[in-house]
Amino acid sequence: MSRLFKAAVAENRQIIADHFLLTLHPLTKIVEPGPGNFFMLSTDSGLDPLLKRPFSLHRRVGGDFQILYRIAGKGTGILSKRKKGDVLDIVGPMGNGFPPARSRDKIILIAGGLGIAPIFALAEKLKKNKPMLFYGAKTGEEMLCLSELKELGIETVISTDDGTSGIKGFVTDILKGFLSRHASRITHHVLYACGPGPMLMALSALANKFSVKGHIALEQNMACGIGTCLGCVVNTKEGYKRVCKEGPVFPMEKIIWGEGMGENLRKESN
Ligand SMILES: Cc1cc2nc3c(=O)[nH]c(=O)nc-3n(C[C@H](O)[C@H](O)[C@H](O)COP(=O)(O)OP(=O)(O)OC[C@H]3O[C@@H](n4cnc5c(N)ncnc54)[C@H](O)[C@@H]3O)c2cc1C
Ligand code: FES
Known part of the structure; x- marks a missing residue:
């Protein structure tokens, strides 16, 4: 087709x-x-x-x-x-899309700003697995889909940079607190995330620290979108990969967040 x-x-x-x-x-x-x-x-x-x-x-x-x-x-x-x-x-x-979860996985979804767009689709698909969502935005006004998430029955921890809704602070800091409190029990936890570049970078460091596996959807600037221009490549432990073709979802531990990496990734509005 x-x-x-x-x-x-x-x-x-x-x-x-x-x-x-x-x-x-x-x-x-x-x-x-x-x-x-x-x-x-x-x-x-x-x-x-x-x-x-x-x-x-x-x-x-x-x-x-x-x-x-x-x-x-x-x-x-x-x-x-x-x-x-x-x-x-x-x-x-x-693109490849998020990989399926295994029945024993304890799923943690993380969305930063408009990262909620694909994470909502995933929450809807995985609702039977009872995922937990950590959702951060700059302000309370920019928190989207809250009533729809409630309808789906998704347990959601919200945070805002300015404290106008939920807990004040970056979503990665809130998640860090959660992982620290549950450190001895996070054996089958898997993270799925989408958000601005700096958030994904901080999240990858966190996952590494707590030895948690995860998948991140990268929103790299794109030109052709079909794998021919090489305008969207990112550096991974398996060499350069095209976000539009081999991604946009990658295992977070595979991404090499070297110098310059993340510059093309989406930033949130100012
Ligand atoms: C796989 C993928 C999924 C995406 N999903 C969404 C989504 O669900 N909702 C949404 O609002 N946006 C999404 N984006 C980002 C969206 O594609 C860009 O905001 C859009 O292309 C900007 O086009 P423009 O002509 O308005 O801006 P332009 O005038 O082309 O650029 C304006 C600004 O947007 C930045 N930008 C341009 N293209 C992208 C891009 N592809 N990714 C990130 N930043 C970009 C530029 O660096 C510049 O700062 C996604 C991007 C990718 C790669
Ligand atoms: S956008 Fe052209 S190869 Fe990915």
Whole structure:
């Protein structure tokens, strides 16, 4: 089945200041996407911007699927103006997605800011495994999907950098406290995370310290999105890997967070 398809905008709803929830209705049958897969979207029907932009699967709703996005620049600015009935060219689902959990795994999900977009999809899929979610954002206003997470019955620990919601502090510090308190019992815990580069870097160090395995979804700047331009490579213990092709999900212990690494990874809004 082709991964190139058209989808009509069913809804493009502003949730908070510059964050939108886009619901897309594919006009043909598509390859079934899973958590951690992403779609390359043409934001405009013309040639500017020429390159499609990558967005994670946020939620599958019947035959439709949703993207949760923030206006970051030109492409997403144009996307935010798309109206119901507009048709977008899309390639996907792309990427490897999050690996399945084993029945004995105790799952800890970690989302930083818009990292909640793919982590929500994973929480929905793994809800039977009773995962625990550590979710951090800059401010209380930027905490998304809280009522939906409650509906799913996901135990969620929230934190904000400014203390306007949940515990004040970085999500990685809150997780560190949890891991320290449960150090003797974290034998089957597995971390799944998505968020800004610095958060993922801190998380990898933490996982290493507590000898916990985990998987991180990297949001690297992309050009082609199909593995040909090498614009999205990251350094791993197994050599350079393309985030769009071999990723975007990698075992966190495999990433080499050397100098310069993380520069291309998503930063949150200022
Ligand atoms: C696998 C993957 C999944 C993603 N999922 C989501 C998602 O679910 N929701 C969401 O809002 N965003 C997501 N992103 C980021 C999103 O693709 C970028 O915000 C978008 O491409 C910016 O396009 P633009 O034209 O608006 O901005 P541009 O004008 O191209 O750039 C504006 C700013 O955004 C940064 N940027 C550009 N492209 C990316 C990129 N691919 N990743 C990170 N930062 C980028 C630039 O460095 C610059 O600082 C994802 C990125 C990847 C690689
Ligand atoms: S974006 Fe071109 S190889 Fe990944």
